[in-house]
Amino acid sequence: MSELLSSALNRVLLALNRARPALNRVLLALTAFWHILVDARFAATVVEVMADAETGSSDTPGGEPARLRKAEPNSGLQLLGLLQQQGRFIDFLEEDVGAYSDAEVGAAARVVHEGCKKTLMQHFSIESVRAEAEGARVTIPAGFDSSAVRLTGNLVGQAPFTGSLTHRGWRVTEVRLPQVASGHDLAIVAPAEVEL
Amino acid sequence: MSDARYAVGIDLGTTHCALSYVDLGKSEREEAVQDLMLVPQLTGPGSVEALPLLPSFLYLPHPDEFPAADLTLPWTGSEGPILGEMARNTGAQTPIRLVSSAKSWLCHPGVDRRAAILPPGAPEEQVSRLSPYEASLRYLAHLRDAWNHEHPYDSLAAQEVTVTVPASFDPAARELTAEAAQAVGLGHLVLLEEPQAALYSWIHDSAGRWRKQVHVGDIILVIDVGGGTTDLSLIAVTEREGALELNRVAVGEHILLGGDNMDLALAHVVNAKLTAAGKSLDPWQIQALTHGCRHAKEALLADPTLEVVPLVVPSRGARLIGGSIRTELTREEVTRTLVDGFFPQVPVNARPAGRSRTALTKLGLPYAQDPAVTRHLAAFLGMQIGATEHLPGFEAEGAGSFLHPTAVLFNGGVFKAGLLAERITQVVNDWLASDDAPPARLLEGGDLDLAVARGASYYGYVRRGGGVRIRGGTARSYYVGVESAMPAVPGLEPPIHALCLAPFGMEEGTQANIPPQEFGLVVGEPVRFRFFGSSVRRDDPVGVLLEDWSELEIEELEEIEANLPAEERTPGEVVPVFLRASVTEVGTLLLEAMPRDGPEHWKVEFNVRSTADE
Numbered sequence: 001m002s003e004l005l006s007s008a009l010n011r012v013l014l015a016l017n018r019a020r021p022a023l024n025r026v027l028l029a030l031t032a033f034w035h036i037l038v039d040a041r042f043a044a045t046v047v048e049v050m051a052d053a054e055t056g057s058s059d060t061p062g063g064e065p066a067r068l069r070k071a072e073p074n075s076g077l078q079l080l081g082l083l084q085q086q087g088r089f090i091d092f093l094e095e096d097v098g099a100y101s102d103a104e105v106g107a108a109a110r111v112v113h114e115g116c117k118k119t120l121m122q123h124f125s126i127e128s129v130r131a132e133a134e135g136a137r138v139t140i141p142a143g144f145d146s147s148a149v150r151l152t153g154n155l156v157g158q159a160p161f162t163g164s165l166t167h168r169g170w171r172v173t174e175v176r177l178p179q180v181a182s183g184h185d186l187a188i189v190a191p192a193e194v195e196l
Numbered sequence: 197m198s199d200a201r202y203a204v205g206i207d208l209g210t211t212h213c214a215l216s217y218v219d220l221g222k223s224e225r226e227e228a229v230q231d232l233m234l235v236p237q238l239t240g241p242g243s244v245e246a247l248p249l250l251p252s253f254l255y256l257p258h259p260d261e262f263p264a265a266d267l268t269l270p271w272t273g274s275e276g277p278i279l280g281e282m283a284r285n286t287g288a289q290t291p292i293r294l295v296s297s298a299k300s301w302l303c304h305p306g307v308d309r310r311a312a313i314l315p316p317g318a319p320e321e322q323v324s325r326l327s328p329y330e331a332s333l334r335y336l337a338h339l340r341d342a343w344n345h346e347h348p349y350d351s352l353a354a355q356e357v358t359v360t361v362p363a364s365f366d367p368a369a370r371e372l373t374a375e376a377a378q379a380v381g382l383g384h385l386v387l388l389e390e391p392q393a394a395l396y397s398w399i400h401d402s403a404g405r406w407r408k409q410v411h412v413g414d415i416i417l418v419i420d421v422g423g424g425t426t427d428l429s430l431i432a433v434t435e436r437e438g439a440l441e442l443n444r445v446a447v448g449e450h451i452l453l454g455g456d457n458m459d460l461a462l463a464h465v466v467n468a469k470l471t472a473a474g475k476s477l478d479p480w481q482i483q484a485l486t487h488g489c490r491h492a493k494e495a496l497l498a499d500p501t502l503e504v505v506p507l508v509v510p511s512r513g514a515r516l517i518g519g520s521i522r523t524e525l526t527r528e529e530v531t532r533t534l535v536d537g538f539f540p541q542v543p544v545n546a547r548p549a550g551r552s553r554t555a556l557t558k559l560g561l562p563y564a565q566d567p568a569v570t571r572h573l574a575a576f577l578g579m580q581i582g583a584t585e586h587l588p589g590f591e592a593e594g595a596g597s598f599l600h601p602t603a604v605l606f607n608g609g610v611f612k613a614g615l616l617a618e619r620i621t622q623v624v625n626d627w628l629a630s631d632d633a634p635p636a637r638l639l640e641g642g643d644l645d646l647a648v649a650r651g652a653s654y655y656g657y658v659r660r661g662g663g664v665r666i667r668g669g670t671a672r673s674y675y676v677g678v679e680s681a682m683p684a685v686p687g688l689e690p691p692i693h694a695l696c697l698a699p700f701g702m703e704e705g706t707q708a709n710i711p712p713q714e715f716g717l718v719v720g721e722p723v724r725f726r727f728f729g730s731s732v733r734r735d736d737p738v739g740v741l742l743e744d745w746s747e748l749e750i751e752e753l754e755e756i757e758a759n760l761p762a763e764e765r766t767p768g769e770v771v772p773v774f775l776r777a778s779v780t781e782v783g784t785l786l787l788e789a790m791p792r793d794g795p796e797h798w799k800v801e802f803n804v805r806s807t808a809d810e
Contacts, residue, residue, distance in 0.1 A: 078243075085240060091516040100517050107522035111510045114491075176245075183265025184242025191241075193289075193512070 077186040078177055082123065084190045087115025091190075123176050129169030138165050200356045200384060202347075203660070205393070205652025206339060207360050208332065208373065210299045211423025211456065213250040214649035215339050217355075218657040226404050228657045230650060235342050237280030241266035247281065249645065250338065254295040254331055255283035256315075256323055271345045277326070279338050288483040292318045297424050298331035300452055300561050303362070303369035305754045309803050310372075316560065333376040340380050353381040356659070358652040362427045363389035363447035363671060366729070366753055367785040368802035374782045386704070387783035388655050390648050391418035391429035392444055392666050394607035394641065397651030399664065401642045407440055409639065410603060412589050415445075416639065417601035419573070419620060420648075421608040426451040426569055428576050430599065431666060432584050443587060444668035446580040446599075447731065451572050453564040455610040458534055461567070462489040465533050466507065466523055475521055481509050492525040493534065497613035503527050539570050539619045544578065544598050544627035546571045570623050574598070577627075579732060579748065586734065596631045605639040607647050669701035670785065673736050675750065676775060677726030678713060692726060694742040694750060698777035698785065700734040707778040710790070711739035714774060715758075717789060720767035722759040725800075729753050738777075758789045758800045775800065 036043045083089035092112045097105050120126070129148050132138055140149055142159035148169065151161055180186065203218040215233045222229040234246035241262050255278040257267070267278060277295075278286065287294025295314045302309055312325040326334070336359075343352040359377050361370055370387055377385050388396075395418055399406045410416065414433040420426070428448030434441045463486040467477060477485060485507065492505035504526050511519025548566035566572070577598040584590040584599070604621060611617045617638070625635040641647055658665055675694035698708050717723050730750045736742070742750075760771060773789040780786050787800035 081240075088510060088516045091514045095515060095517050097517065103522075104517055107506070107508050108510075108517040108520050110506060110508045111516065111520060178239055178243040178245040179236075179270070181242040181244070181265050181268040183263065183268075186242075195289075 074180070074186055075177060077189060078180060079119075079123075081186065081189040082119045082178075083116050085115075086119045087112045087117075089116060123178075124172050125174035125176075126170050126172055129171050130165055132165050132168070134165050134168055136165050137162060200354055201350050203356045203358070203653050203656025204343070204352065205358045205360070205388075205649050205654070205656060206336070206377075207390070207393070207646075207649035207652060208299065208335060209252055209422060209648070210297055210425055210454065211252055212645065213252055213335050213339060214248065214646055215343065216646065216649040216653040218653045220356075220657065220660065223657055226400075226663045228400060228654055228663075230400070230653060232646060232649070233339075233343060233346065235280070235339065236270050236345070237338070237342075238267065238269065238278055238282035239280075240282055240285070242268070243282075244268070244270060245281070250280045250335065251284045252296070252298065252335055253284040253287055254279055254298070254326065254334060255287050255290075256293045256295070256318075256326070257286075258293070269341070271341045277334065279334060289480050291315070291479065293323055295326055295331050297561065298326075298328045298335075300424055301328035302332055302372055303365050303450060304328070304561060305366065305368075306562065309368070329372050329376060332373060333379055336377055336382070337380045340382070353383050356384045356386075356656045357382045358386050358388050358393075358656045360388050360390045360393045360648050360652050362425055362450065363391050363429050363444075364425075364427055364450035366450070366802075367674070368754060371784045371802055374780075374784050385782050386656075386659070388652055389427075389429065389444070389447065389668070389671075390422075391420045391427055391447070391607070392431070392668070393648045393651030393655060394418055394420055395431060395442070395605060395651065395666065396654045396658070397647035398605055398639055398641050400650065400654040409637075410440070412440065414602045415584060415600065416442075416603045416605055417577075417624070417636070418605045418607065419569075420606075421569065421610040422454050423456050423609065424452060424454040426453045426564075426572060428573065430580060430583055430601065432587055432590065434587055434589055440664065442664060442666040444666050444671070445587070446576075446583040447671040448572070448576045449731075451564045452561055453538075453567060453569065453572070455608065457563070457567065458538055458610065459486050459490045459493070461533050461537060462486075462493055462525065462530065465529050466525060470509075470521060470523055477509060477521070478512070480512055481521075485509050489525060493530055494613055496525065496527055496530050497534075497615040500615075535615065535619055538567050539616055539623070540568050541619075541623055541626070542568065542570050542574060544574050544630065546574050547578075548572050548575055570620065573620070573624070574627070577601070582732065582734070596633065598627065598631070600628055600631065600633045601636050602634070603637045603639050605641055607641060607644060609645050611644055667703075669703045670698060670779060671700075672729040672731050673700040673733050674698040674777060674785065675728040675730070675736075675742065676756070677728065678741065691743075694728050694745065696736040696738055696740045696742070697775055697787065698779075699736060699738055700730075702777070702779045702785075704779050704783050705781045708776065709738045710774045710776045712774075713739070713741075714772045714792065715789075716770045717758055717760050717773050719760045719765045719769045719771055720762040722757050724755045724757050727753045727756045727802075754802065756787060756800050756802055758798060760789070760798055773798075 036046055080090070084091070088111055092108060130138065140151065140159060140161045144159065148171070153163065201220060203220055205216045207214045215235065217231055217233065219229045232248055234248055235250040236244055236246045237250055239245045242265065257278055283294065287296070292315060298314060301307065301314060307313055309328045312327050314326050314328060314331060318325055340352045357377065359373060361373050374385060374387060395416065402409065410433050412433055412435045416431040416433070418429045418431065429444055430446040432443045432445045434443055463482060466485060466489060467482060470477060488507045488509065492507055495505050496502050504524050506522065506524045509521040509523070510516060513519055548568065548571045550565040564572070581596070581599045601624065604624065606617045621636065621638055628635055642650070674697050676697055677692045678695045679690045679692060695711055695713055697711060702708060728750050732749055765771065772792045774792065776788050776790055778786050788797040789800055790797055
């Protein structure tokens with residue numbers, strides 16, 4: 001009976017949570033109470049979670065659960081504008097490369113390469129994540145930063161991991177984007193030009 | 197001296213400005229703690245960036261051209277012209293609103309430098325133009341605002357400021373530069389010649405080792421080829437009481453010839469190829485091509501194995517792939533146009549063709565007519581053969597046909613292409629070898645773009661006793677024209693004699709003696725005098741009257757004008773006056789008219805073209 005009840009309550013809880021997640025903590029407390037009372041495994045899990053909360057360790061770093069946030073569009077628009085101004089980035093991508101020979105595409109690519117490279121150098125300081133040459137054998141110790149090093153292939157066992165470096169990675173160490181006037185419309189990444 | 201916290205050096209260049217500063221409190225002996233100010237400037241509409249250089253370009257926008265908010269700077273609203281990077285970029289597409297090379301106009305003797313004449317091609321009723329003086333003032337005001345924004349408790353007005361000027365600037369251009377700096381509130385100001393600033397920067401970079409790299413008897417040739425001008429100076433090394441001394445013994449003529457001419461020349465070569473192939477470029481594309489040529493040139497001159505560098509002139513429209521024009525710059529073209537065109541291997545007796553004379557043109561700048569830097573250099577060294585005659589430790593150059601430099605220091609962005617510095621060194625050494633003299637050493641300089649600003653702030657520091665100073669004083673002697681007293685001959689102008697007012701090498705803050713000749717000035721009426729300068733006559737004392745001279749020795753400058761106000765005197769009265777020269781603490785030449793019978797002084801003006809034009 002308890003199994004049946006708890007699964008029914010679970011479904012109610014999930015539905016409520018989806019609908020109004022912040023306003024149902026009383027109901028959540030009641031449900032949790034019921035669960036702990038009737039479900040030994042659930043009770044054990046709650047003990048673990050509460051112990052973790054006290055010591056501060058948890059699966060998500062910092063103790064705060066990770067949340068998704070919307071990427072701020074302004075710096076993206078600004079960078080797009082800079083790449084277009086200096087490197088004709090949008091012009092190049094918006095054009096149908098199929099209609100041209102490799103030599104023609106290559107010539108235009110020089111403009112894009114030179115301009116975009118200049119933008120990159122001017123506004124970002126970039127270094128490689130790993131200093132070793134690509135192809136070198138590297139050992140990744142325990143507790144490595146998994147966002148800076150991606151393990152691929154035969155991924156089994158425990159750290160330290162040993163493998164060959166396929167890409168050195170890039171890390172931006174400094175961003176120097178121009179300041180933007182508050183009234184400026186960043187969505188215009190290239191104004192229309194009219195010659196008088 | 198003031199209780200300034202910083203010594204600030206401003207390079208007010210023809211194509212770029214830069215500001216460097218020394219923290220006086222943290223600096224000791226030859227260890228100056230130096231930094232470079234990044235200059236916030238508009239880089240596009242609504243976009244402000246702090247860059248090491250402020251391009252010396254000024255754009256006068258149409259009222260409908262940009263939304264007001266898009267021209268916001270960190271420190272002001274959005275009024276007035278646009279300066280710097282955005283001005284240069286916008287002006288490439290709308291040249292009638294772009295002010296460039298204002299500094300060359302500031303020393304153009306054929307125009308009134310306070311008259312609103314820039315941009316020269318702009319329709320007068322449509323574009324409110326600026327004077328060369330005001331353009332310089334705006335660049336300085338921008339640097340002042342940027343500084344004050346970054347140092348709110350140490351305003352620029354309270355700092356020791358050194359502004360650099362070309363060694364070849366005439367007295368009027370020096371005075372206008374100082375006046376512009378004072379007008380933006382720079383109270384503790386001195387002027388410094390740019391080649392000297394480059395040498396100061398070298399001294400600072402050497403961290404005391406310069407004493408090992410130069411010796412008594414050395415003559416250092418400083419070759420400063422900037423974006424718009426070529427500036428030459430000679431600095432001799434002497435000894436006094438056991439310590440090395442540096443003496444600037446000669447400066448070259450004002451040569452309007454620089455890196456921009458070279459990039460433009462290459463662009464013309466490439467453009468001619470395109471025209472021959474039936475492709476035509478609009479002005480915007482030529483600008484892009486010039487820009488591309490600069491990079492291609494630097495690549496070719498840096499890597500001797502490279503034979504060809506591809507160049508792509510982007511389309512103006514959105515069709516980048518379909519509309520762009522592909523071409524290339526070859527090593528042969530660079531060698532022919534640049535290396536042999538601007539730096540030909542010439543004998544030491546070669547002279548530049550066609551000296552550019554002042555009265556030729558009022559519409560454009562008096563660009564050098566001969567593009568060969570090496571020919572200008574040969575003329576300079578030949579003319580200055582006697583520059584070190586009177587210095588202790590230097591023997592008179594007996595057998596030689598020109599002054600023998602023993603060391604060379606290069607400055608200016610042009611020499612980022614190392615091959616060009618090598619070519620000049622080789623040409624100079626060939627000249628030296630033909631006189632059986634040892635080759636000149638190369639003094640390794642620092643940053644070619646920033647050395648002048650850095651040297652200027654270091655100079656502000658050494659003026660307070662922190663290191664070696666270059667002695668020099670005025671690089672010319674000055675003369676006023678006096679009509680000789682002789683019976684009038686119909687159809688023959690009375691010959692002009694030159695009366696020396698200021699001797700060569702007057703130091704800052706000194707006065708020349710009063711020459712005995714009197715001049716009659718009419719009260720209330722401007723009176724003009726012919727005015728002359730010489731960069732080689734080192735021995736003329738004040739008051740000497742030259743009856744004839746060679747055009748190579750003495751150059752006629754703009755007329756000067758004395759205007760006696762009518763206060764306490766009757767208009768029309770003729771007052772006998774003496775003319776006295778002094779050099780101000782700032783470093784400008786000052787001429788005064790002093791009546792025989794009174795305590796007054798009236799300033800004699802240098803830049804007087806306006807009244808003549810009206």
